[in-house]
Amino acid sequence: MLTRIIDQNLFDSYSDDIHTFLKKIYAARGINESHLSLNLVHLLKPNFLQLDVALILLEQALLNQKRILIVGDFDCDGATASVVAVKSLRMMGVKFVDFLVPNRFEHGYGLSEEIVKLAIQEKQPDLIITVDNGISSFDGVKLAKSSSIQVIITDHHLPSKTLPQADAIINPNLKGCEFLSKNLAGVGVCFYLFSAFKTHLIKCDYFINHKITPPDLRNVLDLVALGTVADVVKLDQNNRILIDQGIKRIQQKKCVPGILALLEISNRPSATLCASDLGFSVAPRLNAAGRLSDISRGIKCLLTENMNDARRYAQELEVFNQKRKQKQTRMQDEAQAIVDAQEVTEDKFAISLFDASWHEGIVGIVAGKLKEDYHCPVAVFSQSGNDLKGSIRSIPSVHIKDLLDLLDRQNPDLILKFGGHAMAAGLSIKPENFTGFKQAFANAIQTHLGNQIPKVELLTDGELEAFELSLDNAQLLIDAGPWGQGFDEPIFYGEFELVEQKVVGEKHLKCRLKFTNNNTVYDGIAFFQAPIKNTKAQITYKLSINEWRGSTSLQLMIEQIHNI
Helix, strand or coil: CEECCCCHHHHHHCCCCCCHHHHHHHHCCCCCHHHCCCCHHHCCCCCCCCHHHHHHHHHHHHHCCCCEEEECCCCHHHHHHHHHHHHHHHHCCCCCEEEECCCCCCCCCCCCHHHHHHHHHHCCCCEEEEECCCCCCHHHHHHHHHCCCEEEEECCCCCCCCCCCCCEEECCCCCCCCCCCCCCCHHHHHHHHHHHHHHHHHHCCHHHHCCCCCCCHHHHHHHHHHHHHHCCCCCCHHHHHHHHHHHHHHHCCCCCHHHHHHHHHCCCCHHHCCHHHHHHHHHHHHHHHHHHCCCHHHHHHHHCCCHHHHHHHHHHHHHHHHHHHHHHHHHHHHHHHHHHHCCCCCCCCCEEEECCCCCCCCHHHHHHHHHHHHCCCEEEEEEECCEEEEEEECCCCCCHHHHHHHHHHHCCCCCCEEEECCCEEEEEECHHHHHHHHHHHHHHHHHHCCCCCCCCCCEECCECCHHHCCHHHHHHHHHCCCCECCECCCCEEEEEEEEEEEEECCCEEEEEEEECCCCCEEEEEECCCCCCCCCEEEEEEEEEEEEECCEEEEEEEEEEEEEC
16 A cells, blocks of 8 residues: 655645645646636636538538537437537538447447448438547448549547548647647547637527527536546546536536436435446446446437426336346346356456357446456457457556557457557457457566566555545545546545444445544445454445435445454
8 A cells, every 4th residue: 555645845835725635636646826726717628630621511410400420429428528519510500410330239339331331221321420430440431432423520548540531630648739628528528629629600690590509518517527527538638627627517507418317226326426427326327328228318318498208218228227137236246156266366468258048238337347356457258240350458558558458469359349448458369369368468568567567555544634535625635636547536534443334235334433543433445355353453444424314424434454
């Protein structure tokens, strides 16, 4: 366990407006005070490459009322981006806009040839706009262009050295793009495009000439917040602004009925919503449809303006979510059994697993769980037609998209296709290549790490005094959010005496505890934790607020618990 070091110069530079408790938190993260403001005025300007080209294409499509088709991805980021695109275009006067999302089992990922053929057959689009995908869709773009369909790609995934021949590509990660935040989610890129389009139309007097009120695109920030949290992107100031503004709208119920319906069904009150509620309660229910079937139900849930329809869609999504949980539990147990049989130890550099019965929509979750347990990159494959389709979850010291690029160059016939981020990727291989991939993958990671197993240390904000364990400080931390990757929520540690322990919900440890040198007793809960033998323990925890029957109290969310 490591303790963050407080930058004293930064600490001293903060104004008196910042509470001392928060000053220590911020200074330990190297955050300048100027980067703390979450006001919309601090959002970066949309200086993307090829933006001007995209705006002209959109203007021509609007003025000529062309048929526009949004092609999304089958996860929460892609779903929210699809809704942002459809709603934004409708608010600007586009009459013919529709969406189409690939079914992962039939069409594959992104703007594939299969999805373009389906689009031509069912939608007859003049313009396709991809959201949260497209940067690796060479064949699909080629087919669309040869069919006289214009293509605008909006994506945030990392591009290869060559690009699809689309009419315009909006992606902060394009080489030469000067947009400062490379961490936008797909829905963030989409939001920026249509915000810029609105500004473009204002300059052209479009709204005046057509007697249309310019749309307030703050009305889609609830969706932007949801998709950004769900995709677990780095929370730089720009993303924190988008999330914070969206959460405030949801708290005030100024959001789509679908989000309220999903909060209802997960028993999360909107008034006290925080980013983690979106990540752990709302997003999984949307993702479940995309994992097991078709996320179009989720998109319809977020698109509808009718609360009763939203509740009906939310109930359908909940059924998918329960099925997802059952399949996930089985797959995790089976994956763990394989790992145990392989005698995977802490000195392994990678884990690769395959089972023909596993569900391809859930392999990513299983890979993520094993990655957390074994602290190494994990690839989990399922059968998909004649090929194997896999998901990889990585660790901070291994940029997995770059590593797959290298692996593909060194072994040209090993991987059929791949794409992704620094921490997650998807790929397809031939079944006969699984053993070869497993070995090459592990060797590449071992070489990349210089034969040194990366040390995994929990990073904490140190020990708190008894007086600092307070409801006020817990509220300060909630108000200082959103917390997430790159802006980690504070974790503290200390030695405690467990006064009482009991198991709740069959697998969670509810306890009452106090400092060994203080008699104040605190409530705590540790998820998926059995009772411990000793009464004294070193505990790492987060400060949280428990609301029960109208009253609020401090609760310690226990991350780790070790006997002393």
